[in-house]
Amino acid sequence: MTGTFTIGTRGSRLARTQTTTVAEALAGLSGLDAELEIIRTEGDVTTGSLASLGGTGIFASALRAAVLDARVDLAVHSLKDLPSVQPKGLVIASIPKRVDVRDALCARDGLRLSELPQGAKVGTGSPRRVAQLKAVRPDLDVVDIRGNVQTRLARVPGLEQHDDHAPAAAGSPRGDLDAVILACAGLDRIGFDWAITERLAPTVMMPAPGQGALAVECRPETAVTGTGSTHPVAQALAGYDDAVTRLQVTAERALLERLEAGCAAPIGALARVEKDPARLVMDAVVAATDGSRLLREHASVDLPAVRVRREDGSADSETLGLARQLGIDVAEAMLAGGADLLPAPQ
Numbered sequence: 001m002t003g004t005f006t007i008g009t010r011g012s013r014l015a016r017t018q019t020t021t022v023a024e025a026l027a028g029l030s031g032l033d034a035e036l037e038i039i040r041t042e043g044d045v046t047t048g049s050l051a052s053l054g055g056t057g058i059f060a061s062a063l064r065a066a067v068l069d070a071r072v073d074l075a076v077h078s079l080k081d082l083p084s085v086q087p088k089g090l091v092i093a094s095i096p097k098r099v100d101v102r103d104a105l106c107a108r109d110g111l112r113l114s115e116l117p118q119g120a121k122v123g124t125g126s127p128r129r130v131a132q133l134k135a136v137r138p139d140l141d142v143v144d145i146r147g148n149v150q151t152r153l154a155r156v157p158g159l160e161q162h163d164d165h166a167p168a169a170a171g172s173p174r175g176d177l178d179a180v181i182l183a184c185a186g187l188d189r190i191g192f193d194w195a196i197t198e199r200l201a202p203t204v205m206m207p208a209p210g211q212g213a214l215a216v217e218c219r220p221e222t223a224v225t226g227t228g229s230t231h232p233v234a235q236a237l238a239g240y241d242d243a244v245t246r247l248q249v250t251a252e253r254a255l256l257e258r259l260e261a262g263c264a265a266p267i268g269a270l271a272r273v274e275k276d277p278a279r280l281v282m283d284a285v286v287a288a289t290d291g292s293r294l295l296r297e298h299a300s301v302d303l304p305a306v307r308v309r310r311e312d313g314s315a316d317s318e319t320l321g322l323a324r325q326l327g328i329d330v331a332e333a334m335l336a337g338g339a340d341l342l343p344a345p346q
């Protein structure tokens, strides 16, 4: 047995920050040393519009290959970038406690969404965000943007970073938009919360399934817990898992999986756990990309006394089954309501 585990990460500042957080936590819990390995992914080198790349999982595939090839023991992903179907040979061993799930408006002059002038230019590359923006503010001129956080923020006057270690991409336009939309989670994690002028309520901007959560992925044998041949980091992975977050994202990803099979329109979903009575509550939205129609659904399921964790610390599979079924039920209600007929992104 070695005293080190290796952990793969994408090279962006956000990815490295997320992975460092996970590496430090797992090192602390296991008493082992963590070694980071940066892996370039197709999503980092492609410059076309994110929407036009089509397939899900472009950010995850190279990282996953490194885990499957045993070049690294673990990979850290933003959960919302993972396709909803789990590939063979990989397990999500740990879903750490989720941070702010909301989307962020980053506007010039401290403006909030309702204060943006008529016809203001707002940048986002996400069909989910385009549709919901158009639904509340049909007048806005929504512009497709790409690039890392610094490159996106540099499109807004006053939000350029003067940080030589994290420059905006050369050749990208600067200061040409009134605002951009990004995930709060990413901005908070890299210390860019100063750029946020409004944290958008989920009722206005339903986040992506899994937004704000991370997934630590590994080969099945790395995650094996209990007696017998246990990988030295396995117990730490189980201990770092947050049962409530796992419950939420299980429902959100089940909805995504069911809807992806039946419609191509943008999807937002958010589940939350309530106590007294213990319930899992879910809201979801499926949108026509032009914002002309938004289909909303809301449902909940009673939980057996918030039994989200078994005594050995692992997530309770019966409760996870309820979460999964809630996601599927909400998806099917949306399909019955015509989600499959909504215009999808071009």
Ligand SMILES: NCc1[nH]cc(CCC(=O)O)c1CC(=O)O
Binding pocket: 078, 079, 080, 081, 181, 182, 183, 184, 185, 186, 210, 211, 212, 213, 214
């Ligand atoms: N699609 C890119 C991506 N994947 C995860 C995050 C942010 C962190 C998170 O939501 O967990 C982002 C950037 C963004 O959407 O602004």
